Amino acid sequence: MNRAAVSARELTVSYRNFRALNGISFVLEPGVTGLLGPNGAGKTTLLRALATAALPDSGALSVLGMDPCTPEGRLGIRRRLGYLPQDPGFHPHFTAFEFVDYVAILKEMKDRAARHREVLRVLDAVGLPDRRRKKIKQLSGGMRQRVALAAALVGDPELLILDEPTVGLDPEQRLRFRELIADLGDGRTVLLSTHQTEDVAALCRRVIVLDGGTIKFDGEPPALAAVADGRVWSSEQRDPRALAGWRTGVGTVRNIGSPPPGVPLLEPTLEDGYLLLLDATTARENVA
Amino acid sequence: MTSGREERAMEVTAGGPPPGGPRPPHGPRSPHTTHLEDQMLRAYAYGELLPPRLAHADAHVADCPHCRSRLGDLGDRARTDTGWARLRAVMDVPQPGPVERALLRCGVPDHTARLIAATPALRRSWLIGATVTLLLTVAVARWGRADAAPLPFFVLAPALPVIGVAASFGPRSDPMYEMTLVAPVHGLRLLLVRTVAVVGTTAALVGAAAVAMPGPALRALGWLLPSLALTLITLALSARLDPAVAAGVTGGGWTLALVLTFGDGDSPLLSGTGQCAAAGAALAAGAVIALTRSSFDRGLPHA
Numbered sequence: 201m202n203r204a205a206v207s208a209r210e211l212t213v214s215y216r217n218f219r220a221l222n223g224i225s226f227v228l229e230p231g232v233t234g235l236l237g238p239n240g241a242g243k244t245t246l247l248r249a250l251a252t253a254a255l256p257d258s259g260a261l262s263v264l265g266m267d268p269c270t271p272e273g274r275l276g277i278r279r280r281l282g283y284l285p286q287d288p289g290f291h292p293h294f295t296a297f298e299f300v301d302y303v304a305i306l307k308e309m310k311d312r313a314a315r316h317r318e319v320l321r322v323l324d325a326v327g328l329p330d331r332r333r334k335k336i337k338q339l340s341g342g343m344r345q346r347v348a349l350a351a352a353l354v355g356d357p358e359l360l361i362l363d364e365p366t367v368g369l370d371p372e373q374r375l376r377f378r379e380l381i382a383d384l385g386d387g388r389t390v391l392l393s394t395h396q397t398e399d400v401a402a403l404c405r406r407v408i409v410l411d412g413g414t415i416k417f418d419g420e421p422p423a424l425a426a427v428a429d430g431r432v433w434s435s436e437q438r439d440p441r442a443l444a445g446w447r448t449g450v451g452t453v454r455n456i457g458s459p460p461p462g463v464p465l466l467e468p469t470l471e472d473g474y475l476l477l478l479d480a481t482t483a484r485e486n487v488a
Numbered sequence: 489m490t491s492g493r494e495e496r497a498m499e500v501t502a503g504g505p506p507p508g509g510p511r512p513p514h515g516p517r518s519p520h521t522t523h524l525e526d527q528m529l530r531a532y533a534y535g536e537l538l539p540p541r542l543a544h545a546d547a548h549v550a551d552c553p554h555c556r557s558r559l560g561d562l563g564d565r566a567r568t569d570t571g572w573a574r575l576r577a578v579m580d581v582p583q584p585g586p587v588e589r590a591l592l593r594c595g596v597p598d599h600t601a602r603l604i605a606a607t608p609a610l611r612r613s614w615l616i617g618a619t620v621t622l623l624l625t626v627a628v629a630r631w632g633r634a635d636a637a638p639l640p641f642f643v644l645a646p647a648l649p650v651i652g653v654a655a656s657f658g659p660r661s662d663p664m665y666e667m668t669l670v671a672p673v674h675g676l677r678l679l680l681v682r683t684v685a686v687v688g689t690t691a692a693l694v695g696a697a698a699v700a701m702p703g704p705a706l707r708a709l710g711w712l713l714p715s716l717a718l719t720l721i722t723l724a725l726s727a728r729l730d731p732a733v734a735a736g737v738t739g740g741g742w743t744l745a746l747v748l749t750f751g752d753g754d755s756p757l758l759s760g761t762g763q764c765a766a767a768g769a770a771l772a773a774g775a776v777i778a779l780t781r782s783s784f785d786r787g788l789p790h791a
Contacts, residue, residue: 251670255786271782278672289663291606297582302606302664305599306671306678312598316581333582351667 204229204262205359205389206250211259213242213249220245222413223259232385234400234421235393236474237410243393244286246410247363250391251283264359279308282357286364286393288348290336296323296347297332303351322350326380342373349380360390366399378402397471401425407470411478421470428468428476433459444475523555524548533559603678604685606664607656614655618648618690622697629701639750641701642758645694645711647739650718652686654735658726675784676777679723687719703753710758713766718742720773727783 206228213221220242237243248254249261252268264280266273290299300319309315323332326346336344345365352360362381366374374396382403384390394400400407401421409417409424417424434452438445442455456472459465524532524545531537532545549555584592584601587610591601604610625641657679659665668678691712698709718738725734749755756762 253666253670271785274785275672278670281670283667283670285666288667289665291663293585293611294606295582298584298602298605302602303667303671305602306668306673308672310597310599315599320581 205264206391207260207262209260211249211261212257213245213254214257215245215254219257220413221249224410224413224415226408226415226418228389228391230385230387230389231405232381232390232392232403234404234407235391235410236395236397236400236407237416238478241410242413243410244363247283247285247361247391247393250359251281251285251361252277253283277359279355280358282352282354282360284348284352284360284362284365286367288344288351290344290348292335292337294336295333296328296336296339296343296350299336299347300351300354304354307355309355318354319350322353323347325353326350327376341368342370342376345369345373345377346380349377353384358388360384360388362390363393364395365392366394366396374399397469397474401470409474409477416477424473424477425468425470426473428456428472430465431459431476432456432466432468432472433463434466435463439463523552523558526558529555529559600681603681607682607685608661610656610685610689614652615689615693618652618693622648622693626697626700638701638703638753639746641697642711642750642755643743643746645698646715646718647742648694649687649690649715650722650735650739652690653683653719653722654726654731656682656686656731658731660730660732669785674781675786676781679726679784683719683723687715691715710763713763713770714742714757717766717770717773720770720777724773724776724780727777727780 204227206226208227209225210223211221211225212219212223222242224246235243235246245254249256249268250263252263252274255269261268263273263277266276268274268277291302294302297319300322301315304315304319309318320332326349328343328346328350334343336347339347345368349362349365352362365381366377369377378399381390381392385403392399392404404421406419407417407421407424408415417427433439433455434448435445435455436452438447438453439455439457439460441457441460443457445453445455448454454466456475528537528541528545532542532549537545549559583589584598585605588598588601588605591604592598596604608614621644622641625644629638629641655661657665657668662668669675694711694715698711722731722734722738725737729737746755746757749757757766
């Protein structure tokens with residue numbers, strides 16, 4: 201049985217005459233998959249294509265077994281999709297309940313009682329049962345993100361696409377979000393776009409790295425960390441031979457690149473592997 | 489009616505939960521000192537209670553975490569959950585806002601009322617701005633030079649619904665455009681629901697202003713068909729253009745045409761021939777919208 205929720209082959213998508221995705225191929229199966237990449241790598245374009253908001257120029261794309269290039273396929277995908285865009289956008293005069301109810305109506309839930317039960321269910325699921333009467337404009341950034349996630353969860357979608365859901369959240373809120381997303385990935389396909397390598401390390405069983413519209417890495421997080429095996433070392437001062445180096449909290453400098461002989465090597469992290477995979481100096485700017 | 493004495497008879501005094509009885513796992517302590525009897529709670533769990541006892545039990549269970557917890561243990565869990573979800577869906581739902589309440593009173597289905605309530609051009613600020621602008625054009629028409637005074641009104645009156653419609657959808661004005669685009673509801677349906685709401689509201693405002701215009705009443709209604717035509721042309725163009733750009737094209741075109749043809753307080757565009765042309769343009773635009781309806785669920789190119 202084919203378990204792939206998404207299958208792309210030689211997928212190309214352009215945006216304002218710019219080729220944002222350049223012939224990429226991959227499949228997505230149930231579980232949480234992380235999508236990493238610097239700004240402009242094509243992450244949001246990929247998510248928009250999967251969510252049927254952007255149409256491919258060429259290549260084959262199948263989402264939940266349907267073709268997003270046909271009206272019937274788009275409708276079928278939209279009925280089984282949960283999408284949290286980078287900037288969800290809110291009608292600020294709506295309460296949290298009204299906002300999620302509005303999304304439920306957009307998802308064709310017309311029966312009032314059933315729809316309201318579903319809205320309460322998803323607000324409970326994101327831990328906001330007591331905030332439903334609050335106006336969106338009165339909620340903190342973290343609360344708003346949870347409201348937007350609740351909206352994405354309406355109808356119990358099989359495929360969940362989350363575009364940088366942890367941006368702007370404090371550490372505690374990020375932790376709560378991770379717990380939520382980890383639960384959501386149990387039995388459904390979740391694609392999580394993020395700049396936070398920590399989120400990927402904590403949540404994802406698989407990671408895809410995009411850069412310049414092409415896939416640079418597709419595999420398990422430990423394999424991405426292993427890219428930096430034997431290429432991370434510490435020193436008292438920044439090593440001029442390192443591709444990148446930064447002073448850590450303990451006072452020593454963490455260098456990545458090609459280490460000189462005899463230096464103390466360090467255990468690589470996912471971030472080290474990611475930095476080495478991309479151009480280290482430019483990628484460093486994009487990692488929190 | 490159940491008397492207060494009967495209601496009290498359905499409750500047992502509780503100095504806390506019964507020995508060995510369940511406590512709410514994490515919930516707050518019950519504000520009640522009395523709780524529903526086991527027999528009544530069981531009947532409630534199985535949906536066997538009738539009004540007015542049902543209403544009393546509803547009210548008590550909604551407010552008493554301890555009895556809710558007992559409810560779960562007494563009755564069939566799934567049945568209780570379903571019943572409780574139904575109850576919550578009625579009791580926990582916030583009251584809709586004034587626009588929605590007004591629409592519901594007019595018989596608009598609640599899901600359509602909520603779609604309309606999210607229309608940016610129905611906000612108070614927009615309506616106040618439109619009203620003030622219209623009043624100014626009427627003031628100019630009444631107290632300005634007779635040959636040119638009605639021009640601002642006839643420029644604005646048909647354009648106002650167009651501006652309102654353009655401000656109601658599209659990536660620039662709808663904060664939820666992206667989420668709306670990927671929702672299964674058809675883009676054209678949402679667009680038409682909002683258009684009808686905006687055109688209806690602004691037409692009422694413009695109609696009220698037209699009554700205050702000097703001159704024959706029939707001429708003051710000359711804006712109606714051009715307004716319909718401009719709105720439909722804007723919608724037809726919106727399949728390919730940003731709605732703000734489409735409104736700029738149609739509104740700008742109307743203004744230019746009216747200014748060029750206006751003289752002695754009138755214009756051929758407002759005459760019978762002009763009205764016929766407007767009706768023809770409206771029909772043609774409507775046909776284009778029907779033929780290109782699938783474009784509205786694809787989103788704007790490059791949006």
